[in-house]
Amino acid sequence: PKKVGALYNEWCKKNMRVSSAKSMDELCAPLVRKVEQKMAWVPPDTEVTPEIACESLEKLKERFPEYVAVAEAQMKSAGSEEAKKKEHLDKAKKLKKRLDEEVRKMAQAWGKSFVDDLGKTVRDVSLEVLGTASAEGPRDALAKSLEDAARMNVRGVETKLLQKLDEAVGTWASKAAREAAKAAEL
Numbered sequence: 714p715k716k717v718g719a720l721y722n723e724w725c726k727k728n729m730r731v732s733s734a735k736s737m738d739e740l741c742a743p744l745v746r747k748v749e750q751k752m753a754w755v756p757p758d759t760e761v762t763p764e765i766a767c768e769s770l771e772k773l774k775e776r777f778p779e780y781v782a783v784a785e786a787q788m789k790s791a792g793s794e795e796a797k798k799k800e801h802l803d804k805a806k807k808l809k810k811r812l813d814e815e816v817r818k819m820a821q822a823w824g825k826s827f828v829d830d831l832g833k834t835v836r837d838v839s840l841e842v843l844g845t846a847s848a849e850g851p852r853d854a855l856a857k858s859l860e861d862a863a864r865m866n867v868r869g870v871e872t873k874l875l876q877k878l879d880e881a882v883g884t885w886a887s888k889a890a891r892e893a894a895k896a897a898e899l
Contacts, residue, residue: 714752717761721748753787756780801893805886809878816874824867832860 725741733740748766754773755761765773774781835856843852 714755714757714759714761717752717766718745718749721745721766754780754784756783797893798890801886801890805882808885809882812878812882813875816878817871820867820871820874824864824871827867828860828863831863832856835859 722738722741722745725744726737729737729740731740751766751768751770751773752761754770754777755765756777756779759765759777765776768776836852839847839852839855
Protein backbone atom coordinates (compact mmCIF):
# COMPACT_ATOMS: atom_id res chain seq x y z
CA PRO A 714 0.00 0.00 0.00
CA LYS A 715 2.88 2.43 0.62
CA LYS A 716 4.03 2.23 -3.00
CA VAL A 717 0.57 2.73 -4.50
CA GLY A 718 0.67 6.56 -4.35
CA ALA A 719 3.96 6.77 -6.26
CA LEU A 720 2.82 4.17 -8.79
CA TYR A 721 -0.51 5.93 -9.27
CA ASN A 722 1.30 9.27 -9.74
CA GLU A 723 3.52 7.71 -12.43
CA TRP A 724 0.50 6.18 -14.17
CA CYS A 725 -1.46 9.44 -13.94
CA LYS A 726 1.33 11.50 -15.52
CA LYS A 727 1.61 9.06 -18.42
CA ASN A 728 -2.09 8.64 -19.09
CA MET A 729 -3.89 11.85 -18.14
CA ARG A 730 -4.80 13.93 -21.17
CA VAL A 731 -5.85 17.45 -20.24
CA SER A 732 -5.15 20.76 -21.87
CA SER A 733 -4.25 22.93 -18.92
CA ALA A 734 -1.61 25.46 -17.93
CA LYS A 735 -0.93 23.38 -14.81
CA SER A 736 1.83 20.79 -14.76
CA MET A 737 1.00 17.11 -14.65
CA ASP A 738 2.29 16.98 -11.07
CA GLU A 739 -0.25 19.63 -10.04
CA LEU A 740 -3.07 17.88 -11.90
CA CYS A 741 -2.28 14.43 -10.49
CA ALA A 742 -1.51 15.49 -6.89
CA PRO A 743 -5.15 15.54 -5.66
CA LEU A 744 -5.82 12.13 -7.20
CA VAL A 745 -2.66 10.67 -5.69
CA ARG A 746 -3.53 12.15 -2.27
CA LYS A 747 -6.98 10.51 -2.47
CA VAL A 748 -5.48 7.11 -3.32
CA GLU A 749 -2.92 7.42 -0.50
CA GLN A 750 -5.70 8.25 1.95
CA LYS A 751 -7.60 5.14 0.86
CA MET A 752 -4.48 2.96 1.13
CA ALA A 753 -4.21 3.87 4.81
CA TRP A 754 -7.15 1.50 5.30
CA VAL A 755 -5.38 -1.44 3.60
CA PRO A 756 -3.11 -3.67 5.73
CA PRO A 757 0.60 -3.15 4.90
CA ASP A 758 1.21 -6.80 3.96
CA THR A 759 -1.61 -6.83 1.37
CA GLU A 760 -0.85 -7.21 -2.33
CA VAL A 761 -2.70 -4.25 -3.81
CA THR A 762 -4.48 -5.01 -7.06
CA PRO A 763 -6.04 -2.42 -9.37
CA GLU A 764 -9.45 -3.53 -8.07
CA ILE A 765 -8.42 -2.76 -4.48
CA ALA A 766 -6.93 0.58 -5.49
CA CYS A 767 -10.16 1.58 -7.21
CA GLU A 768 -12.53 0.55 -4.41
CA SER A 769 -14.28 3.14 -2.30
CA LEU A 770 -13.33 3.74 1.31
CA GLU A 771 -16.47 1.96 2.56
CA LYS A 772 -15.71 -1.13 0.47
CA LEU A 773 -12.12 -1.17 1.72
CA LYS A 774 -13.42 -1.10 5.29
CA GLU A 775 -15.75 -4.02 4.48
CA ARG A 776 -12.91 -5.96 2.79
CA PHE A 777 -10.48 -5.43 5.72
CA PRO A 778 -12.68 -5.18 8.85
CA GLU A 779 -9.89 -6.46 11.13
CA TYR A 780 -7.65 -3.55 10.06
CA VAL A 781 -10.22 -0.76 10.61
CA ALA A 782 -9.31 -0.26 14.29
CA VAL A 783 -5.58 -0.11 13.46
CA ALA A 784 -6.19 2.39 10.64
CA GLU A 785 -8.39 4.56 12.86
CA ALA A 786 -5.65 4.61 15.54
CA GLN A 787 -3.12 5.64 12.88
CA MET A 788 -5.48 8.38 11.68
CA LYS A 789 -5.81 9.70 15.25
CA SER A 790 -2.04 9.65 15.63
CA ALA A 791 -1.61 11.48 12.33
CA GLY A 792 -4.33 13.90 13.42
CA SER A 793 -2.49 14.67 16.64
CA GLU A 794 0.74 15.18 14.66
CA GLU A 795 -1.11 17.53 12.33
CA ALA A 796 -2.53 19.37 15.34
CA LYS A 797 1.01 19.76 16.74
CA LYS A 798 2.24 21.03 13.38
CA LYS A 799 -0.66 23.48 13.18
CA GLU A 800 0.00 24.66 16.73
CA HIS A 801 3.66 25.15 15.87
CA LEU A 802 2.74 27.04 12.70
CA ASP A 803 0.32 29.25 14.64
CA LYS A 804 3.08 30.08 17.13
CA ALA A 805 5.43 30.95 14.26
CA LYS A 806 2.80 33.24 12.72
CA LYS A 807 2.14 34.91 16.06
CA LEU A 808 5.89 35.36 16.65
CA LYS A 809 6.41 36.78 13.16
CA LYS A 810 3.53 39.24 13.53
CA ARG A 811 4.77 40.49 16.89
CA LEU A 812 8.40 40.75 15.79
CA ASP A 813 7.30 42.47 12.59
CA GLU A 814 5.56 45.17 14.64
CA GLU A 815 8.58 45.61 16.92
CA VAL A 816 11.11 45.74 14.07
CA ARG A 817 8.98 48.35 12.28
CA LYS A 818 8.75 50.50 15.41
CA MET A 819 12.46 50.25 16.09
CA ALA A 820 13.47 50.90 12.48
CA GLN A 821 11.19 53.93 12.27
CA ALA A 822 12.49 55.37 15.55
CA TRP A 823 16.09 54.75 14.51
CA GLY A 824 15.43 56.14 11.02
CA LYS A 825 13.90 59.37 12.31
CA SER A 826 16.72 59.85 14.79
CA PHE A 827 19.36 59.07 12.14
CA VAL A 828 17.87 61.48 9.57
CA ASP A 829 17.51 64.27 12.17
CA ASP A 830 21.08 63.77 13.43
CA LEU A 831 22.44 63.65 9.90
CA GLY A 832 20.65 66.87 8.92
CA LYS A 833 21.86 68.66 12.03
CA THR A 834 25.44 67.43 11.53
CA VAL A 835 25.50 68.44 7.85
CA ARG A 836 24.16 71.90 8.70
CA ASP A 837 26.65 72.36 11.57
CA VAL A 838 29.66 71.14 9.58
CA SER A 839 28.78 73.11 6.47
CA LEU A 840 28.34 76.26 8.58
CA GLU A 841 31.63 75.60 10.35
CA VAL A 842 33.59 74.89 7.15
CA LEU A 843 31.95 77.43 4.85
CA GLY A 844 31.40 80.13 7.45
CA THR A 845 28.52 82.54 8.02
CA ALA A 846 29.39 84.43 4.85
CA SER A 847 28.07 81.51 2.74
CA ALA A 848 24.40 81.56 1.74
CA GLU A 849 22.08 79.58 4.00
CA GLY A 850 19.83 78.33 1.13
CA PRO A 851 22.46 76.14 -0.58
CA ARG A 852 23.62 74.74 2.80
CA ASP A 853 20.02 73.81 3.65
CA ALA A 854 19.60 72.29 0.18
CA LEU A 855 22.70 70.15 0.80
CA ALA A 856 21.35 68.99 4.16
CA LYS A 857 17.85 68.37 2.71
CA SER A 858 19.32 66.33 -0.16
CA LEU A 859 21.26 64.10 2.23
CA GLU A 860 18.26 63.77 4.57
CA ASP A 861 16.07 62.63 1.67
CA ALA A 862 18.69 60.08 0.59
CA ALA A 863 19.01 58.86 4.19
CA ARG A 864 15.21 58.50 4.50
CA MET A 865 15.12 56.30 1.40
CA ASN A 866 18.01 54.20 2.66
CA VAL A 867 16.36 53.80 6.07
CA ARG A 868 13.24 52.46 4.32
CA GLY A 869 15.45 50.04 2.42
CA VAL A 870 17.05 48.85 5.65
CA GLU A 871 13.61 48.37 7.20
CA THR A 872 12.44 46.37 4.17
CA LYS A 873 15.54 44.15 4.25
CA LEU A 874 15.13 43.58 7.98
CA LEU A 875 11.52 42.52 7.52
CA GLN A 876 12.54 40.14 4.72
CA LYS A 877 15.27 38.70 6.92
CA LEU A 878 12.72 38.38 9.73
CA ASP A 879 10.54 36.16 7.51
CA GLU A 880 13.53 33.97 6.76
CA ALA A 881 14.67 33.86 10.40
CA VAL A 882 11.22 32.91 11.73
CA GLY A 883 10.96 30.20 9.06
CA THR A 884 14.34 28.81 10.10
CA TRP A 885 13.31 28.93 13.75
CA ALA A 886 10.05 27.12 12.99
CA SER A 887 11.74 24.28 11.12
CA LYS A 888 14.46 23.85 13.78
CA ALA A 889 11.92 23.98 16.60
CA ALA A 890 9.74 21.41 14.82
CA ARG A 891 12.73 19.07 14.44
CA GLU A 892 13.61 19.48 18.13
CA ALA A 893 10.01 18.80 19.13
CA ALA A 894 9.94 15.67 16.92
CA LYS A 895 13.18 14.42 18.48
CA ALA A 896 11.80 15.03 21.97
CA ALA A 897 8.60 13.17 21.08
CA GLU A 898 10.59 10.16 19.86
CA LEU A 899 12.42 9.88 23.18
